[in-house]
Amino acid sequence: MELLKSDSLKEAQIKLKNETEKLQLKTKLIKSEDACCFVCAQNIYANENVPPFRRSCVDGFAIRAQDSYGANESSPIFFDIVGQLNIDDYSNITLNSQQAVQIQTGSMIPFEANAVVMIEYCETYAKNKMAVYRPVSINENVIQEGEDIHINECLIQKGRRLTPSDIGMLASLGIEEIEVYQPLKIAVLSSGDELKGIHEKITGSYIRDINSYSLASRARQAGLIVKEIKKIRDDEKLIHDAVLEASADCDIVVISGGSSKGNKDYTKRILEEITHCILTHGIAIKPGKPTIISYDHLRETLIVGLPGHPLAAMMMFELIVLNWVNQKMNCLKKYPVFAQISENVSSNQGRETCLFVHLIQKDQGYEAVPIYSKSGSISVLSKADGYTLISRQSEGLKKGETVQVEVLS
């Protein structure tokens, strides 16, 4: 039996990062309105001031503030109304002392005006005559040119996964197209003589293929393009050919199953033959140890042998493959929740543990209840709300300790 030299998760991630440093992800221009959920591949700078001119925040009258000083309920100050500006009017009205222009929320403010009196504090008492019952200070109810967004301000940084609000922001600036990362193409292969398809009846020792379904779904959810899903018998030649073929066409190939020791373990040999560049063959993490990471420089393809066990395959797909994709796009923003662990948890020193938990929301935070399972378990897949990583240096968790939980959704 060959003892696999294991890397820590961090070591494996860094090796992969370094080995693929020169790889440039492709980008493409798309319409801003279609860009939600894509990752932005350029910094977006404001090409104009917002607002582009001074604007009123209220309905009322634009005046020169100093003309209103001293006004009160019992002695209003009187103004001549010299014009009216609708929201869509450009102002070229000249405003003199004791003159006012009626404007709406959002209207441009005439050049000589420096404040807006709210309509509630004004009274029109004759044609083009108006009384002000309360003074305004300079710039009151005025939004300055560029106050919201300054020209040349960086509004969206490269690496941001674009949100609906960002799309609104792009629209407001008249930015019709932006550069985003092209979604990577992936092939999801699973090997195993015991694997049957979803529509097949289970007999004997067969089980249904889970990994093709869960990994392909997760890949699509994460924004990848699933080019191929294939179930392959445990035959070295067949697996070799399938991996080679997929790697010509895809940026990522994952093959689950066959990567643990045992008499059907060809994966490592196949990846060695195809890529000549195995970075990691074994990660000191539970579950997920039998994970092989290789990179094909010729075809620029990441090829990863994932564990056959569904939970372990999902976790290593997340922590190695998707982590790599996000790191290449510099898109690493996540919002884990913090939770108090509900009981003592022992851990296996020397290797990291991925502990699945159920989250219970409390008034001021979360409680995380560990979900234990034997290695073959698949029900944890649906029962877990998230997972937390326990470091290989840790002796375990103490009841009440705060842990960081990545939510699975």
Place this chain on the structure above:
Amino acid sequence: MELLKSDSLKEAQIKLKNETEKLQLKTKLIKSEDACCFVCAQNIYANENVPPFRRSCVDGFAIRAQDSYGANESSPIFFDIVGQLNIDDYSNITLNSQQAVQIQTGSMIPFEANAVVMIEYCETYAKNKMAVYRPVSINENVIQEGEDIHINECLIQKGRRLTPSDIGMLASLGIEEIEVYQPLKIAVLSSGDELKGIHEKITGSYIRDINSYSLASRARQAGLIVKEIKKIRDDEKLIHDAVLEASADCDIVVISGGSSKGNKDYTKRILEEITHCILTHGIAIKPGKPTIISYDHLRETLIVGLPGHPLAAMMMFELIVLNWVNQKMNCLKKYPVFAQISENVSSNQGRETCLFVHLIQKDQGYEAVPIYSKSGSISVLSKADGYTLISRQSEGLKKGETVQVEVLS
């Protein structure tokens, strides 16, 4: 000036819930492999035990545990190897005292066996002869029939937004199709004479239409089907016809702009004419007050007049429209983060405040830094990581207080 009678956010949500209680959302059958991110419209029960028979968790030899008692490094116990089971073999081997069957991880366990000795503690010393150096207890390294999933166990509850793991779970049970809620159809209309399209040059007092872009993106991200996006001039007849036409074809119509007081406010009148059922005209929340909720029983369409202000429109779309959609599907699971507010925040008693925040991740939790903006601001759209609601009863937040933040992504 008409004073709008305002509901609290909760009151508005409950009125809408009650008024639409009889509405049954349509469902459809889809292939499990395509069901990720849809909301499940049925409880999913296990139709078989998993595993369907006793299975080994390790590579080794299946034996009767009692035959191994007393074995140790210096005095092993000897067994005859009477067979071998691969992962895809069905076992019909009969096992007697001091007999062993070689099996793999995942293999079926022969009927008379009750434990598996790991291969590390066995040594084959002659053809079909094997020594065991460590005893096993009954059921050691055995996964029982149904241990992972019991037949008839409810695995996925109605109302769950299906995750990649759920798709794996469905595959493992051979469930090829499931019933999900049909995505609702929405029309996103925006009115305002000041609105220009993204590709139009801004002159005078015009601004570009933001809401069509941000609301349509958010709707798609939330799983709705956007049937129509339309910008309409502030003309009562045009708006009336557009809303009426959209409501015939859609489950939801939102129209932003025109719902605050001012001389161009027709929205309320139009919705009254079309639906005869205005539930709320004004919500005591900042920003978002001028929100009109109506329900057209004839066409089974929710018609909502959203504020014109982009931030307010996004928030009310979230808190009224998407909240309603999720409530109708009973899909309310969210994972807000808890954060400590970085400074004192005053709030407007009598109405709720939606406070936008920037989140800073710390060792044991988050800090939430308030983002303040004048009412016309759009830059907050991209700067905020999330928002927290401050209750109308609250006098504000004290620095260090824990708040619940919904993440915007």
